[in-house]
Amino acid sequence: MENKRCVLVVDDQPMNVRLLATQLEAVGYEVVKAYDGQEAIEFAGKHMPDIVLLDIMMPGIDGYETCRRMKADPVTASIPVIFISALTDINEKVNAFKCGGVDYICKPFQREEVLSRVDTHLKLYSLQRSLAEQNIYLEEAKKDLLILNRRLKERVEEEVSKRQSGEQMLVQQSKMAAMGEMLSMIAHQWKQPLNAISSTAQDLEDAYIHNELDKAYLHTSVAAITNQTDFMLRTADDFRNFLRPSKEKTLFSIKEAIEQVVLMFSPYFVKSDISLNFNHTGDDFGVTGYPNEFKQVILNLISNARDAILSHRDKQSTNIIDINVIKAKDGGMAVTIRDTGGGIPEDLIGRIFDPYFTTKDSDKGTGIGLYMSRTIIEANMGWRLTVSNIEGGAEFRIDI
Ligand SMILES: Nc1ncnc2c1ncn2[C@@H]1O[C@H](COP(=O)(O)OP(=O)(O)OP(=O)(O)O)[C@@H](O)[C@H]1O
Ligand SMILES: [Mg+2]
Incomplete structure (x- = not known):
């Protein structure tokens, strides 16, 4: 059988070898026999036994030296060696362990003792081996993990830079x-x-x-x-100032910012026969944020309202964009922009803030106006930009 445990028995007395072999074979071991140290070393390398039973006193090289040489050869170094000897002196035993033996049995040996020690050391040895294998496996797994980690890092960096260049393109x-x-x-x-x-x-x-x-x-x-x-x-x-990005968050007046936009652009709306109204009730608060970007958002929203009104023109008589600054329920402030442009179809309203979503011809719209507006309002300023349909049109709302 392939997986029979193999024991190398070494003794210069053929009688001893035979006796041990018979006992071991009787319980299912395969036995390789050697009669001196030289032969033992040779067979150990050739048969790769699972364990060696080694006599100490032999002609030629003795058991200690035999053991030392086996331990010095990386091929056989890990095979456990049990000494069997008539020497009972404590120093001999110490010597046996010093040169690499795992155990020591005194002659005349008892059958039960030999079998149980062989069995114990084989178990220990196989445990050791599987531990070593596990270790190798763990090392491999560690290497794989390191490689995976590195790849993951590269992927993340790649994605981040892709995203960044995507964002840059959008901007x-x-x-x-x-x-x-x-x-x-x-x-x-x-x-x-x-x-x-x-x-x-x-x-x-x-x-x-x-x-x-x-x-x-x-x-x-x-x-x-x-x-x-x-x-x-x-x-x-x-x-030019309008397009210049704000350098840092500053305290500014919502009311003044909207007034500037309306003043600057109302001639343009008048030309399209649209009345652009700004109503504010109550106090004017100062807020902290990016004023130029805020003005650009207002421009985006009123430009969209203008486009909606123009494309809806033949269906209605009033062309109005109302900008209101109101007190929100939670005590904060909100800006609403309402138009009479007919509103947004319910099946599209969930997608209008997506980048590149547009219903306009390619020369009229790119579909990034609302995406950028939401990014500016929500990510940069921490406010909220939402939309809903109202009677006759749409309402965009900035909650500050
Ligand atoms: N006030 C509005 N009334 C009706 N539809 C609107 C309104 N505002 C936006 N929309 C719809 O949302 C879409 C996306 O608007 P967005 O501003 O993001 O892009 P766009 O105006 O098409 O192009 P641009 O990038 O030039 O602004 C518009 O194409 C339009 O269909
Ligand atoms: Mg737009």
Whole structure:
């Protein structure tokens, strides 16, 4: 049988070897026999016994030396060795342990004693071996874990950097979208002064042709032109400041921030025949946050309301956007923006804050306005931005 335990019995007395072998074989061990130290060392390497029963006094190399050499060879070092000897001196026993033996049996030996000691040491040995195997297994598992850990870390870093570049792209796109919006507003704001300047120039030429151009006339015309260009520079500055990110959280007035947005953009809404109203009741609180970003959110929300109204135009007669600052139930403050644009279909309302969700043509909307607005309001300022449908339109609400 393959898994029979193998015992190497070493004694220079063939009688002893035979006796031991018979007893061991009787209980199921396989026995390899050696008659001197040299042979024992050779067989140990060749047969890889599970245990060795080793006589001490033998011609040639004695039992101690035999044991030492087995222990010195990594192949056989771990095989347990039990000495069997007629020497009963305590020093001999000590010596036996010193050179690597695990036990010592005195001759004449008792059958039961030999069998039980062999059995005990085999069990110990196999325990040791399985412990060593477990250890190796644990070491391997540890290595695997380390590798897994490293991979996980790499994956996390990869994902984080992917996310960051995704976010950066979104921020970039929303800036571009806001800039596009600004450009068309600037173009609108500049139309009137440009017309005025051009007609003043025309007028100057006419005056010259009709000989009416004196110093006073020139002075008045230049003043009129300067007046217009001053206005244009101011609007350009306003827009530039509007796009500039706030450097840090500051105390600002919600009321003033909304007033600035309304003042800046109402001409643009008037052009579309939409009335943009700002009503505030009660006190004006100071709040802590990013004022420019807050203004951009208000612009996003009123631009969306304008788009909704424009695309809903033939179905209604009133075109109104109402901005209200109200006291919330919990004593805090809330800003609501209501429009008459027909509201948001119930099956879409859960997705409008998702990045890139839009119902507009690709040249009209990218679908990041609300996503950025919510990020600014909730993640950056710790407030809340929600939506609901109302009679005839939608209501966006910022709870501060
Ligand atoms: N006041 C509103 N009334 C009706 N629908 C709205 C309103 N506000 C937003 N929506 C819907 O939500 C969608 C997402 O709005 P969001 O501002 O995120 O993107 P967008 O306006 O389409 O594009 P942009 O990135 O240019 O703002 C809109 O396409 C529109 O369908
Ligand atoms: Mg939008």
